[in-house]
Amino acid sequence: MSTPLGMPSPARSGTAGVPTLPEGSTLTKKDFTSDQEVRWCPGCGDYAILAAVQGLLPELGLRRENIVFVSGIGCSSRFPYYLDTYGMHSIHGRAPAIATGLATAREDLSVWVITGDGDALSIGGNHLIHAMRRNVNLTILLFNNKIYGLTKGQYSPTSEVGAVTKSTPAGSVDAPFNPVSLAIGAEASFVARTIDSDRTHLTEVLRAAAAHRGTALVEIYQNCPIFNDGAFQLLKDRDEAKARIAHLRAGEPVRVGEDHVVVRDEHGRMVVLPEADADASRVVVHDPTEADPSTAFALSRLDDPTMQHVPMGIFRQVHRPTYDDLVREQVREAVEAGGTADRDPDEVLADLLRGRDSWTVDGTRAGSAEQSLEARTTEGPTAAAGDALQREGERALVE
Numbered sequence: 377m378s379t380p381l382g383m384p385s386p387a388r389s390g391t392a393g394v395p396t397l398p399e400g401s402t403l404t405k406k407d408f409t410s411d412q413e414v415r416w417c418p419g420c421g422d423y424a425i426l427a428a429v430q431g432l433l434p435e436l437g438l439r440r441e442n443i444v445f446v447s448g449i450g451c452s453s454r455f456p457y458y459l460d461t462y463g464m465h466s467i468h469g470r471a472p473a474i475a476t477g478l479a480t481a482r483e484d485l486s487v488w489v490i491t492g493d494g495d496a497l498s499i500g501g502n503h504l505i506h507a508m509r510r511n512v513n514l515t516i517l518l519f520n521n522k523i524y525g526l527t528k529g530q531y532s533p534t535s536e537v538g539a540v541t542k543s544t545p546a547g548s549v550d551a552p553f554n555p556v557s558l559a560i561g562a563e564a565s566f567v568a569r570t571i572d573s574d575r576t577h578l579t580e581v582l583r584a585a586a587a588h589r590g591t592a593l594v595e596i597y598q599n600c601p602i603f604n605d606g607a608f609q610l611l612k613d614r615d616e617a618k619a620r621i622a623h624l625r626a627g628e629p630v631r632v633g634e635d636h637v638v639v640r641d642e643h644g645r646m647v648v649l650p651e652a653d654a655d656a657s658r659v660v661v662h663d664p665t666e667a668d669p670s671t672a673f674a675l676s677r678l679d680d681p682t683m684q685h686v687p688m689g690i691f692r693q694v695h696r697p698t699y700d701d702l703v704r705e706q707v708r709e710a711v712e713a714g715g716t717a718d719r720d721p722d723e724v725l726a727d728l729l730r731g732r733d734s735w736t737v738d739g740t741r742a743g744s745a746e747q748s749l750e751a752r753t754t755e756g757p758t759a760a761a762g763d764a765l766q767r768e769g770e771r772a773l774v775e
């Protein structure tokens with residue numbers, strides 16, 4: 377499953393603006409390993425993901441003090457403790473919100489979000505979709521083990537129908553989310569899927585995600601041997617994986633196994649056919665940079681809980697302005713236009729709080745008011761309205 381992903385290089389890197397190491401100096405995986413005892417269960421897929429991230433970070437050539445990992449709550453969210461970078465083990469489901477603030481206020485940081493299927497898609501679903509919609513410059517790693525691990529095995533929004541868990545003893549009746557489909561639907565500009573057990577593929581996807589400017593959502597299939605062991609076993613068996621995985625490689629036909637391809641049928645639907653039976657002109661050639669997300673979405677729907685076909689790789693990689701770049705530009709323009717750079721900050725703040733449209737009401741005299749609109753003080757309608765109210769009150773007293 378280790379393949380070059382063949383991605384075009386982005387217009388502006390995800391780490392542009394983040395200070396790099398001094399010329400000639402490098403860091404190693406060890407430099408990114410903290411002194412904290414790792415508290416995951418033996419055999420947990422989180423170890424492999426941690427090792428892959430620690431292995432990739434030195435490649436980015438960034439200063440450790442300019443990298444931050446923000447997590448929510450869950451086993452996966454313990455991740456920041458184990459990295460020797462800045463980190464925040466934050467609030468359940470809120471890592472995208474905190475990371476949005478950081479990425480916006482600090483252009484000089486490489487901001488990563490670590491989250492689980494419960495953290496990202498249950499309590500944090502709203503925060504996740506809006507970070508993606510806004511295209512905040514974040515790399516979000518969503519560890520999907522299809523279970524709440526930390527709280528000892530309740531079903532999650534990615535658990536399959538029928539899953540028997542601590543909170544669904546008779547089997548889940550909920551239809552699960554497909555995180556890749558959800559991310560594409562939420563307008564994420566980079567969406568990928570990989571798996572904990574394929575270090576090469578995982579690293580390649582992480583590398584491309586880190587290079588992307590905008591929200592990169594990476595779903596990582598992660599085994600929880602304690603509460604949902606074997607959830608991805610079919611993809612770990614060499615022969616089964618070969619037959620089921622559709623490798624997404626830019627510029628190449630989408631193949632499933634050795635002899636099947638993905639084609640668009642005469643109704644425009646995507647189907648998997650033996651290559652020998654397929655009309656070559658209908659074979660889908662992967663292009664994650666396509667502006668229209670429909671094809672990427674259709675590819676994501678090839679997947680189903682039986683794992684007959686599982687697309688892996690980068691589904692979507694498009695470029696559009698990021699929220700944080702745009703906000704910083706607005707702030708710069710406002711500072712220039714407002715000429716506030718030389719002014720007393722307290723005065724500037726007071727002006728800001730007062731706004732451009734405020735009223736001063738003299739409570740001792742009914743109907744007396746002063747209106748300030750767009751910084752011009754005028755006799756506003758409030759005084760007349762106040763007089764009318766007063767007359768109404770007087771009439772009521774008489775009647």
Ligand SMILES: Cc1ncc(C[n+]2csc(CCOP(=O)(O)OP(=O)(O)O)c2C)c(N)n1
Nearest residue numbers: 449450451452468492493494495524525526
């Ligand atoms: C406000 C709040 N609600 C519920 C919890 C309990 N809780 C902690 S972690 C978790 C789910 C974690 O699942 P997931 O994100 O999939 O992480 P995993 O442990 O599987 O890595 C829940 C429900 C909490 N800590 N805070």
Ligand code: SF4
Nearest residue numbers: 416417420451525600
């Ligand atoms: S409960 Fe599962 S997800 Fe959590 S540390 Fe243990 S094996 Fe990993």
Ligand SMILES: [Mg+2]
Nearest residue numbers: 492493521523
């Ligand atoms: Mg989980």
